[in-house]
Amino acid sequence: MSAIGSILSNDGALQALNSIRNTSNSIGNLETQLSSGKKINSPADNPAGYITAEGFTSQLNGLTQALSNANQGVSLLQTAEGAINQQTSLLQKMNSIAVQASNGTQTPSEAQSLQNVIGQLNSQVNTIANQAQFNNINLLDGTFSGVDFQVGANNGQTISLSIAGTQASSLGMHASQVATGTGAVYNGTDSGVLATGSAISGAFSGSSVAINGSNGTASVSVSAKESAASIASSVNKLTSKTNVAAQARTQMTFSVSGSNFSFTLGNGTAASQTNGVNISATSVNGLVNAINNHTATTGVTAKTDASGNLILTQSQGKNISFTNVTSGSLTNSGTTITGSSGSAGSALIQGLVQFQSDQGYTLGSAGNIGLQSTTKLDALSNINVSTTSGAQKAINVIKYALQGLGAEGGKLGAVQQRLQANINNNQTASQNLNSARSVVQDANIPQVSQNLTQQQILAQAGISALKSSTTLQQQYQRLLP
8 A cells, every 4th residue: 555645656546447447348348248149259258158159059050951951851752752643643544544455345456556555654654753853863763762861960860761763664563473393283374273083182282371571471371272262362361461462363274075064163262162053065165155154153254265275264263163074074284174984073273373562572482372482573664455464464563553653652751751840840959959059148138238337337437536536646746845
């Protein structure tokens, strides 16, 4: 403390100056807070708070960009969905044409015209698949695979998407193929027979078949004399688990011998004959008429081909059963249905179980029902409706092609819902982070304004005190002689 009356030292003035300096610093800091709206404008203001606020800012910036990314993803998905919807409309038109062509009322030239329309529609399906783009990225040609949408602020917060190719050559029905080397059990491409002149025997192995589909795995039991229709029914009960369905059809071509025919014809889902009717005829044409007269009972239809062979069909895939064969002979691949040594003959004809799906699958122990374990794609691009049989097959192929497009559309819709949910979640998170950062970083404007007014008053008081202290020292000079 300086001596009283000293003119060399003025403690009051020094204290006033120091107070004015502190007050001035406070005023500058408060004015910075008012102008920026932040109470932390540099690390020096609050090192810990500065680090926390910058962390919040980084996460908020990431969320802002993630929201933009997700919205772009939604736009991409909507573009792909729109293209698939157009393809679906084309396939619906193709289905109507196939149903029309399968009716069998068209002339050959009309049927060919329908096939020409199918060809044009197939070409347009390919055009859409190859031209659907988003930001010059192909969407439906099969190259859009394993793409990640960054939908969060941090590493690994992604949603992955792959879109299968939707060209006509990629859509259709995945079907099981008939096994080779099965002899008389399966002849041709869609039917089977096991017949003897004296007893009914079964074509299928009495075991089971495992189905490994896109949705999961299941198994169906098979008995040796079971009908294809029965096995198909068992498969279809498991379709929700495997995504594999089945159809059954029984058809066989026979060469005919004799002028008199007498037997009992029926159907069934097992070895025993059901719905049996007595058939008698003295010619092949008479035999055809006799069988067709009882189609409502047996479900069996008959016709002859250009060579005079008899073609029997049971469209539901039930067994075609012969009993009490006393005259006439029906032969297929060396197996003859006839009476033997004065006793009545019998035979069992079993059909084909056709497994089908819009996606690939495999079969375990497929040989038990005369099929191969792997599948082949009957592509949409190969359908031909210029014949009745081709049109009927096309209906099935188009059905599964539509299922394939529906599955892709459903997948895109599910991902879009995920993106929308992610957008909503990020918006909520962004709002909460903004609130948290505000608590740490933002200035309390009313409080800052009050403090600024207080510091301005203190500054004015300090200046008055400094002036007063200087005036006192000037009074001391009057004491000098």
